[in-house]
Amino acid sequence: MTEHESKQVNAEENAGTTRRDFLKLAGAMVAAAGVTQFIPSAKIAARAASEEESKHQWGMLIDINRCIGCQYCTFACDAVNNLAEDMRYCVVTTETTQSGDEFFLSRPCMHCEEAPCVHVCPVGATYKRPDGIVAMNYDLCIGCRYCQIACPYEARVFNWKKPIKLSPQSPTFGYPEVPNRPRGVVEKCTFCSHRIDAGLERGLMPGVDSQATPACVVACPTSARVFGDLNDSESPISEALANAKVTLRLREELSTKPRVYYIPPDPKAENPFQGS
Amino acid sequence: MQTTIHRPKLQIGKHNVDIFPYWVGLLVAGLLFGLVGAFTVLRDGLQVTGLSNRVPWGLWISIDLSSIAMGGSAFVFGVIVYLLRLKRFETIGKLAVLLGFLGYSTAGMVLLFDLGQPLRFWHPVVFWQPHSLLWEVTMCVVLYLTVLVAEMAPIIVEHPFFTDHPLYKKFPVVKKAASAARTIAHWLHKAGPALAIIGLTLSLLHQASLGATYSVISGRGVWFNQSAPVQFVLSAMSGGTALLFFLGVIVFRVMRPGTVEDSALYDVARLSGGVTLLLTYLRLWDWAVTNYYSFDRNISLQTEALNAVAPYSLSFWIGQALLPIIAGSVLLAAKSIKNFRYLMAFAVIPIFAAILMRWNYNFSGLIAAPTYAPFTPTIIVNSYAPTWVEFSVAALVISYWLLMFSLAIRYLPLKAENER
Numbered sequence: 001m002t003e004h005e006s007k008q009v010n011a012e013e014n015a016g017t018t019r020r021d022f023l024k025l026a027g028a029m030v031a032a033a034g035v036t037q038f039i040p041s042a043k044i045a046a047r048a049a050s051e052e053e054s055k056h057q058w059g060m061l062i063d064i065n066r067c068i069g070c071q072y073c074t075f076a077c078d079a080v081n082n083l084a085e086d087m088r089y090c091v092v093t094t095e096t097t098q099s100g101d102e103f104f105l106s107r108p109c110m111h112c113e114e115a116p117c118v119h120v121c122p123v124g125a126t127y128k129r130p131d132g133i134v135a136m137n138y139d140l141c142i143g144c145r146y147c148q149i150a151c152p153y154e155a156r157v158f159n160w161k162k163p164i165k166l167s168p169q170s171p172t173f174g175y176p177e178v179p180n181r182p183r184g185v186v187e188k189c190t191f192c193s194h195r196i197d198a199g200l201e202r203g204l205m206p207g208v209d210s211q212a213t214p215a216c217v218v219a220c221p222t223s224a225r226v227f228g229d230l231n232d233s234e235s236p237i238s239e240a241l242a243n244a245k246v247t248l249r250l251r252e253e254l255s256t257k258p259r260v261y262y263i264p265p266d267p268k269a270e271n272p273f274q275g276s
Numbered sequence: 277m278q279t280t281i282h283r284p285k286l287q288i289g290k291h292n293v294d295i296f297p298y299w300v301g302l303l304v305a306g307l308l309f310g311l312v313g314a315f316t317v318l319r320d321g322l323q324v325t326g327l328s329n330r331v332p333w334g335l336w337i338s339i340d341l342s343s344i345a346m347g348g349s350a351f352v353f354g355v356i357v358y359l360l361r362l363k364r365f366e367t368i369g370k371l372a373v374l375l376g377f378l379g380y381s382t383a384g385m386v387l388l389f390d391l392g393q394p395l396r397f398w399h400p401v402v403f404w405q406p407h408s409l410l411w412e413v414t415m416c417v418v419l420y421l422t423v424l425v426a427e428m429a430p431i432i433v434e435h436p437f438f439t440d441h442p443l444y445k446k447f448p449v450v451k452k453a454a455s456a457a458r459t460i461a462h463w464l465h466k467a468g469p470a471l472a473i474i475g476l477t478l479s480l481l482h483q484a485s486l487g488a489t490y491s492v493i494s495g496r497g498v499w500f501n502q503s504a505p506v507q508f509v510l511s512a513m514s515g516g517t518a519l520l521f522f523l524g525v526i527v528f529r530v531m532r533p534g535t536v537e538d539s540a541l542y543d544v545a546r547l548s549g550g551v552t553l554l555l556t557y558l559r560l561w562d563w564a565v566t567n568y569y570s571f572d573r574n575i576s577l578q579t580e581a582l583n584a585v586a587p588y589s590l591s592f593w594i595g596q597a598l599l600p601i602i603a604g605s606v607l608l609a610a611k612s613i614k615n616f617r618y619l620m621a622f623a624v625i626p627i628f629a630a631i632l633m634r635w636n637y638n639f640s641g642l643i644a645a646p647t648y649a650p651f652t653p654t655i656i657v658n659s660y661a662p663t664w665v666e667f668s669v670a671a672l673v674i675s676y677w678l679l680m681f682s683l684a685i686r687y688l689p690l691k692a693e694n695e696r
Contacts, residue, residue: 095649116495122411123403142399143392145332146410152495153648158332158392160323183321184392250648254494264650
């Protein structure tokens with residue numbers, strides 16, 4: 001090292017930043033950039049694979065004009081999923097039209113195409129199945145309840161307490177068909193995916209064969225609920241949607257694209273169950 | 277050089293009483309009370325809280341957000357000390373690192389109790405879901421807490437215990453361990469600039485994402501807001517730096533006189549004042565955009581509902597507009613005012629405003645929630661009251677913060693580098 005060089009090094013050491021510091025900084029920045037490049041690409045590839053659509057896309061249509069507010073859908077859901085009364089997946093409320101007429105609104109999970117709950121879950125416990133059902137992995141859920149906050153339909157319930165032994169709606173409306181969920185996780189309507197999966201394996205068609213159809217649809221005494229494959233133009237739901245003059249989805253302005261459609265109350269329609 | 281630490285004493289009658297043992301006793305009592313609540317919630321689950329399906333986030337999340345904001349000075353001063361190389365802030369920077377560490381460890385602790393499945397706290401680190409803001413916040417907080425530990429280590433080994441202690445003669449092992457700790461701390465200190473950059477990146481990411489956690493929820497009206505991420509970063513800087521100034525005066529002017537120039541403390545106040553004014557400017561535009569220029573039905577109905585149950589709009593105009601403008605202006609003029617008592621009194625306001633903003637953010641969208649009724653959407657006013665368990669765990673983490681802070685400022689030298 002010449003005298004000149006050593007002087008230069010000394011000068012650099014005395015100055016605020018040395019070359020070594022600079023290299024450290026540069027290294028840290030490159031590493032950080034590398035990490036950000038690496039994370040999403042792997043995950044996006046996985047996501048793309050999981051989003052490959054299955055040939056079935058399940059959906060539901062609820063004809064508000066047929067609903068009599070009997071809550072059989074709620075009770076059947078409670079029995080099949082073994083729910084306490086404050087844990088209901090499917091709720092029936094009385095709402096009003098803009099002209100003040102009352103009607104019953106029954107609300108399962110909307111199984112949104114762009115589900116806010118799927119987007120916000122920090123561990124991927126909530127996910128979209130290839131057949132469009134928004135499902136949960138209860139073993140992954142940490143119970144942060146961000147999905148409850150994100151859901152615009154109040155469709156999610158948290159297990160504040162331990163699961164009950166048997167729902168008060170059992171055995172009148174059915175027996176538990178799925179395992180209980182532990183305390184401390186969020187849970188939700190599954191479109192009775194256990195029935196759909198088991199039914200398809202046995203060659204049954206969900207929406208047509210009752211064993212393969214969600215409990216709420218089977219229990220409805222007025223056939224207000226129609227379930228089926230939106231991809232199949234001959235399925236009951238596709239036919240009902242084609243025949244409906246007008247359909248709506250809840251809070252459509254949020255672009256969540258729900259898979260649950262409603263036929264809005266028609267004041268002119270003859271409705272033997274509702275007075276007005 | 278040994279730093280002399282003056283311990284303030286309370287004059288009661290003719291006696292000068294060191295209230296420190298009583299203060300520590302009080303905090304230990306707070307910790308014990310908190311442990312009862314912590315045990316209860318871990319045993320019985322979240323049913324012991326006042327939370328519900330309608331208001332799933334409450335007191336604990338608000339404390340979590342606030343304590344992270346109170347650690348906001350750590351990344352600001354990491355940059356000032358290690359990247360801008362402003363030597364006169366070196367000692368203050370150490371206090372900032374301490375506040376950062378306390379803020380983030382408190383947040384981590386309170387979040388643990390807020391999870392339905394506390395034993396699965398590590399899931400986000402292993403089961404990645406990069407689309408989720410909460411995942412990003414969790415990862416950043418975990419990584420940043422690691423950075424803060426690395427930045428804290430050199431400050432802790434400054435304690436004379438690590439250089440000389442009677443135990444060393446009896447047990448050479450202890451001496452070896454202490455010198456090993458010093459070597460590691462020395463390396464970590466050398467890595468300071470790199471840590472500062474990583475810390476800055478992580479801080480900006482998650483402070484912003486905490487705002488975005490709420491602002492991406494399009495279904496809840498008042499939360500859906502484009503400027504929330506920037507507001508959260510700025511308010512953490514403003515409140516965190518104001519806290520640093522307030523405590524810096526106590527630690528460096530009262531307890532260690534002469535270690536920090538007054539002008540450096542004034543500059544901390546000016547920084548806080550400037551950021552406070554910037555934040556208030558942004559908040560006012562944000563108000564104009566969301567409540568004045570827009571005709572979003574949800575937002576106006578929610579604001580109306582919130583005003584019916586709480587002084588929501590008033591808390592904005594007084595707590596986040598009027599008072600911060602006054603405080604910001606006063607702090608910005610610190611060099612002409614030159615009165616630490618006045619400045620400290622005004623520094624309380626940005627701290628209060630940063631906490632208030634987070635509490636309002638958390639509760640506004642939950643207490644006044646839009647319904648999904650198709651034709652006549654309305655706003656439901658939900659109610660939430662914390663139970664004793666929630667207050668107890670709050671006492672636990674606040675006592676932890678205060679106890680660790682009190683011990684650190686009483687026993688750690690917090691010396692500048694060139695004084696070693």
